Amino acid sequence: MMSTLQQDQATDFASPEARYFNREMSWLSFNERVLAEARNPAYPLLERLRFLSIAGSNMDEFAMIRMAGLVGQVRSRVTTLSIDGKTPSQQLSAIAARLRQLETMQQAALEELRPLLAGQGIHIKGGDLADERAEAWLKQYFLDHIVPVLTPQAIDPAHPFPFVANQGIGALFNLERKEDGSRLVEMVLIPGALPRFIRVPQEMTDDGVIYVATERLVVRFAPLMFPGFTIRGDGVFRVLRDSDIEVEEEAEDLVREFRSAIQRRRRGQVIMLELDESFDPEAEELLREKLGLGEAFVTKTLGMIGIGGLAAVVGEDRPELKFVPYTPRYPxxxxxxxxxxxxxxxxxxxxxxxxxxxxxxxxxxxxxxxxxxxxxxxxxxxxxxxxxxxxxxxxxxxxxxxxxxxxxxxxxxxxxxxxxxxxxxxxxxxxxxxxxxxxxxxxxxxxxxxxxxxxxxxxxxxxxxxxxxxxxxxxxxxxxxxxxxxxxxxxxxxxxxxxxxxxxxPQGTERIAISPLNLRERLYEHIDAEIANARAGDPAEIWVKVNSLTEKGMIDRLYDASQAGVRVVLVIRGICCLRPGVPGLSDNITVKSIIGRFLEHSRIWAFGNGAPLPGDQAIIYISSADAMSRNLNRRVETLVPLTNATVHDQVLEQVLLANLLDTEQSWLLDGETGEYERVEDDGEPFNCHEYFMTNPSLSGRGGALKDSRVPRLTLRKGGM
Structure with a gap:
């Protein structure tokens, strides 16, 4: 039986919310899939930590670009609706709730990894103390290498509030002078030249190596910086600023304009403020006031701020805790x-x-x-x-x-x-x-x-x-x-x-299509041809592999194809605003996402051309463009047909087909909820990355193929 939402969608496809997923929420869902790999027990431990750091860096970029854009729209009273009919304010509200969920998931993943890494001799320390020898080493390191580059600054009317750079980390201290009980707030910003983590070498510890975040070291040894004071409260914070660049279209000197814009970006509006859960209340109030937060998103955590910085720990030289190195073949x-x-x-x-x-x-x-x-x-x-x-x-x-x-x-x-x-x-x-x-x-x-x-x-x-x-x-x-x-x-x-x-x-091209001139139109022509094939009772199929699908016109065209009976299979790593499998709208569309050892990035379009896919009759393109408004309307892109038989077969029957068959790294999109669920193996697990690492390509192998047996891939009944 259809759910209530499906019944509503079956009768009201004019509603934007019924037809499309929100772009920003879809991106956050993508980052949740990246984060899920940090908890994947099939991966080596440092690779899991790498996925966690990538998820953290992704979240930073999302805040600095996507959230910043919405905040700018709210500030300018822009009321333009998103593809799913939401105002900027409505989107920011939904994003804030989702970010809190993802922040909790990130910290849970780190807490899961800490003891596992510690069991392998890699300790990521927070507020907990290291062993005695390591503590002595850290204290001396702090005095010799960190104190000389720190500049504590009093926060009072006599001192201007210091500028906190984008992605800057600092600490605030609520101090009380021992001599007379007077109170003082001090800020210590962590210079970007300092490493994010201090590594205590193995010979200075009782068990393996220790990593301590520099900001934690500053808090731990703060009494050494403030003799004569009692520390009544402290807290670590991190700032993310608007990092998008706007350039005047009439700029006379483009290079000079960009140099100026880059400088402006470093001083952009604060979009997100990350705080310790135990941040001193008085210091927090002062920080909020001085930063002029406005619409900024403030998050508190009991764990680590700036999780993207864990990439430094991933660099630990422990090959047994990473993927087996892979050496690419030369053609x-x-x-x-x-x-x-x-x-x-x-x-x-x-x-x-x-x-x-x-x-x-x-x-x-x-x-x-x-x-x-x-x-x-x-x-x-x-x-x-x-x-x-x-x-x-x-x-x-x-x-x-x-x-x-x-x-x-x-x-x-x-x-x-x-x-x-x-x-x-x-x-x-x-x-x-x-x-x-x-x-x-x-x-x-x-x-x-x-x-x-x-x-x-x-x-x-x-x-x-x-x-x-x-x-x-x-x-x-x-x-x-x-x-x-x-x-x-x-x-x-x-x-x-x-x-x-x-x-x-150009007045015309012989092979390639170009955006924003005719790339979209070329794809529309092929989609329309598949629709005509379906209506004529001929085989009609479309396979697409892109990073994102957000362009309304393209989504609507694929809906038209589905309703005409065209079978559409989409492999979309990241954002997808299309709702697959909705009765009466997209019954014949399936969307999957592959997240694994390598980042899926190639863009491929395949059209059956009157025959089932895969087949020799198929029309194949590779492209630099994703199916997004910016790619089709505001970027110069190429759509390149592949007609050589060997090249055609390699891309269709190896690359695309392997992506469709993958089960070990694949997620399927639920068109009703917008949630992704891992593909369940049906007893025949298949990993497309492992397949490509162990099997040669076709066009690059030349005569070597005569002595090689490449397993031929076949489409399973019923598709994926």
Missing amino acids: ERVMEHDGDCFAAIREKDIVIHHPYESFEVVVDFLRQAAADPAVVSIKQTLYRAGNQSPVIAALIEAAEAAKSVTAVVELKARFDEEQNLKWAGELERAGVQVIYGFIDWKTHAKMSMVVRAEEGGYRTYCHFGTGNYHPITTRIYTDLSFFTADPAFGRDAARLFNFITGYVE
């Missing part, structure tokens, strides 16, 4: 051509599946282009490149070799603005033509284009990716790199670069 296809990337690509298209296959092949592609005298031009987009980028080094080398090099550097890549400004300066000094793209659109496409003189003419080699050119994230994000020398792709790449650098809008 045999390229090695068969003596490492010549251009020869391998010229032979036929290649798809590289990261991190199972090394990102080094992408770097080698650019390094070879820089060193090859036949290469005349390189064009490259850069969204996030990291702080040690071999891609940047290759572009500089090419420019110094007198090649024509163009780099599209996106200054609006959130939290990478400063690093990208630095890279832009270095590239320009080397002679690279640096373009910042559009002021009101982000250039999010991942693309390289190399023009090489060959056989009396020029040949263009292209790389299209679903992920960033970042040396660190490519080791943990699952992404796809597509290499081709197909002239049609080369012409499309040239059109796209001309659009970005010269605002010359």
